[in-house]
Amino acid sequence: MRLKSLLVFIHLLFVLLTVHAQTKITGKIIDENAKSLNGATVIVKKDSTASVLAYAISENSGDFSLNVNSEGDSLILKISYIGYEPFKKIIKNENQHLQVNLKPSSESLREVIVESKMLEQRGDTLSFSVDAFKGKEDRVIADVLKKIPGIEIMPNGQIEYQGEPIQKYYIEGLDLLEGRYNLANENLNVDAVSKVEILENHQPIKVLDSLEFSERASLNIKLKKDVTLSGTAEAGLGASPLLWKAKVTPMIFTKDQQAIITYQANNTGNDLSREINDFSFNSFGSSYTIDQQNWVSLLNIPEPPFSEERWLDNNAHLGSVNFLTRIGKDYQLKTNISYLNDSQLQEGSRQTSYFTPNDTIAISEVTRNNFYINKLTGKLTLEKNVEKDYLKNQLEFKGFWNSERGNLQNLENTVFQRVNSPFKAIKNTLDLLKPIGKQLITFNSNTGFKQTEEELVVNPGQFPDILNNNENYDQLNQLVNSSEFFTDNSAGFTKALGQFTITPKIGFSFQNQQLNSRIRTNGILEDSNFRNQLDLFNNEVYFKNAIRFKTEDEIWNLRLSTPLTFKNIKVEEYGNDRESVERLLFEPSLYLSKKLSASWETSISGNLNYNFGEINRIYPGYIISNYRNIQRYDAPISERQSQNYSYSLSFRKPLSQLFATLSYRFSKTRSNLLFSSTIADNGSIILNSIAQDNFSNSHNLSLTASKYVSDLKSTLKINGSYSLISAERILNEIVTEVENQNLKAELSIDSEIFEWLSANYDGSFNFYGTALDNTKFQQIKNHQHFLSFYIFLADNQYLDIAGEYYGNSITEVDENYFLNLGYQYTFGKSGIDLNVSWNNILNTEQYINVSSSDFSYIQNTYRLRPSQILASLKFSF
Missing domain, CATH: 2.60.40.10 (Immunoglobulins)
Structure with a gap:
């Protein structure tokens, strides 16, 4: 019946297309x-x-x-x-x-004034002049991107265009960094860049350019010279306590080779892991990755909503080598290797209020945690991307040697914690597209392996009501060994039939996940209720077919996917068959867009998908994830059916530099497992699941808008969102409807007020609300404001005065103020900057923030870095 209704819907769409005169x-x-x-x-x-x-x-x-x-x-x-x-x-x-x-203009001009255009449009490419947006205080390309309308840089460094992440970050048309573009964004000298190009509806695979449309954008950096040597170097010293920082990041870009090499180190609170965040997209949709899944951890304080240099106590070192070279005419060989060594100290406290249908449980904890981070990551990529052929083989590896140490003081006693979590992984991905006759043959393969061995040690031992024969004990050891092997392989073809493109594909995948865990109390192994030895086998055979339709004028775009999958899941426990699931799944998806005019575009989409529990949702023996959380999933294999729908309306008028997007998303999910949380008076939580159908709904409405006002030399950006999520939970043995609301509004203004004065303002308002069975609990309101002024004393020097204000609605200390002062002097045309900064002038010692989860409020108090002065020399070339 669903298939028939879908076909009727598609037929009506094409009728509309044909009758529209x-x-x-x-x-x-x-x-x-x-x-x-x-x-x-x-x-x-x-x-x-x-x-x-x-x-x-x-x-x-x-x-x-x-x-x-x-x-x-x-x-x-x-x-x-x-x-x-x-x-x-x-x-x-x-x-x-x-x-x-067209005839050349015959007008004779006595005086020619060459003026840099801020923006040019050629087809789907928007070209922004860097010089037109660059301020005297800007040093790297990220400083300018923040000012360009339509572009947003998220706190983690990810770049979005009209509310959606970009899919590629090119430098002169080459993807050197494979998703880790923060290295270029934060270090490429802005004076070396001529233009920033936004490639709208960009298809990164050239052989697919006329066959498969893309609704995502990419970004391309255009350099001023054919051969560019650029980068940054910096060294700094400071006090209270002794502070130091060092950085050297040379870059070279030629027609046939590109390279970015960096070594960075500091103890000033700059989180270097941000520079190697990976934002790469999988072009062919395989869901298997080699990301680490953490089974155990310290109970720590989440990151606050402001710069890490305000609170992060670190000692970090980062080295990264990124090199691209052309082999012959068509091939590119890329090497991306990074190593991060960092030790971090986190001190603070948290007060947690858990809401249950009958009571509110409050606990207080003071924490002091040490994190020791060692990460080696790399990619080796061979790529051929030409108009008639595509080949990409990428070998990726990861090795982590991380550990954590912590002391925690609660109302009962002092708890000592230790975590070791070594991790290793490797994956190879091969994508091949080659024309044979009048069709394009495709082959994709994704194979990988990952393994982790984690241990949590807690003194004194916890959960005496269910461990150690209901007696107090000294030490708890939670050991977890897990591994995963996967392979996903498919073959198909792409063929154009007039305005239609069909892409049938057949494939198979195999996944084996293993879990071994055990709990020891005072060195003695607990019984089988606290042990796991599982194997999860997930086999799939699938046939995926996608139909794409695009009118010649590109006003209408339609994509319909009709994948059919036979899934076999089997669970073995201690070597014996426990249960299995066999399903034939139909998971259709539809995307339809229409250009209403040169400025307006709208789209709708919908899909149906099924998710079956992986090994972290099927184990019957208890696992302690942190000192006061223990859980197990002694229930059938979880099965989630989700219906997802979205609508968007976007407006873009590039020549007026006005961009806006309104979107709405709705998701309805049915699950066969209902989660049960038993919360004790001391804040410990026992999580179980039971076999019972339940539903959850999610609504999300968002708006992004940005405008450059040339008369005021100002960029204005507005973001707003509202989400409403409702789901069933069992809280202290009572079935409860949990509802969470979140309203967020943001405003950003970047303005050159006078030639000697520019200003930047960023402000946000957040509202959180939680209700259990329509009974509302205390609402949270957070707001924060950041205002900075750049006062240019001369062409080669300026003052930077910045103030920050943070407030919330429910804590006793509901206001936090910060004041920073900076001075920068540039030595002639040498490109050397002397920068002196005084951070936290008011010597604010702590910051209080309030956040919300499914059925709790958490008040976090952070110990901040003291007032400190840092002087540094920076050289941009």
């Missing part, structure tokens, strides 16, 4: 030498005073195409191109093809 006007624009003109602006109006009916930009071939909805008998066609006389003609309102010859 439009006048189609095509043409070719050439100069006096019959040379095609790329980037000419074409507009059609009803008359000389009416608004624009249609808008287009000529392609490389000089061709343009647009559709007009008008009842009049005639139209006005206008074409303009820099350096040529404007073209204007009255044409009939009928389908037609035109050839337009």
